[in-house]
Amino acid sequence: MSRLRTLFLLPLLASLGSCSMVVLNPAGDVAEQQRDLLMVSTALMLIVIIPVMALTIFFAWRYRQSNREARYEPDWDHSTHLELVIWAVPLLIIICLGAVTWMGTHLLDPYRPIGRVAAGKPLPPDVRPLEVEVVALDWKWLFIYPEYGVAVVNELAAPVDRPISFRITSASVMNSFYIPALAGQIYAMPGMETRLHAVINKSGDYEGFSANYSGAGFSGMRFAFHGLDDAGFQAWIAKAKDSGGKLDRNGYLELEQPSENQPVRHYAAVDS
The missing domain is CATH 1.10.287 (Helix Hairpins)
Structure with missing residues (x-):
């Protein structure tokens, strides 16, 4: 009987072992x-x-x-x-x-700019936040870097210990922008702009996704978030600039069409 119980518990233990x-x-x-x-x-x-x-x-x-020694006090x-x-x-x-x-x-108001890089590490006064515009599409994510003039589909990167200012919206239905390692989830809604201020403190590759069901391709709305040092981030920006593509209005309207499991795509320039 104990062996049978162990066999029943193994799938549960295996599923728990895969939890992050x-x-x-x-x-x-x-x-x-x-x-x-x-x-x-x-x-x-x-x-x-x-x-x-x-x-x-x-x-x-x-x-x-069966315990006759317990006190019985009905009143x-x-x-x-x-x-x-x-x-x-x-x-x-x-x-x-x-x-x-x-x-x-x-x-922890997501609209409030952060006042520190980490515990015991105040924000230097000369540091400018990294501006990132986030657009939830069906069923992919578009990230625009106005400071560098590049855009990326389904991939995001930021330098370590530099504040990030996200401006978040949606092209169609409501989604939820969520990178668990970075900060809490923030809704992306059509015709509206929500904000999120955060900072990544450790280099590494993290997962981001939509935490709000938005239709058939919802499960594929996942992207990699890279925490990089300054040199690594500049190399990532250079890679995007070397891609040669341009995100203009026609390209955006084409990208906006529903599609599932889109690969990473870089744009070297973005039409204002």
């Missing part, structure tokens, strides 16, 4: 602060949850029918001490959660 813990081990300062907020909120809630679960088991065992209905604990502890936790959430909501 990027949300709890991010590479960007904004995502790290969001992770800390999640951990603090969870710890505060566990102050109540763990004792309640433990007491549920204790009471079920202590007052089971008991009130305890001031218990009332104080039952009401005061959750109230204090709610106050703490409210304070933590209020501060986190304002400090």
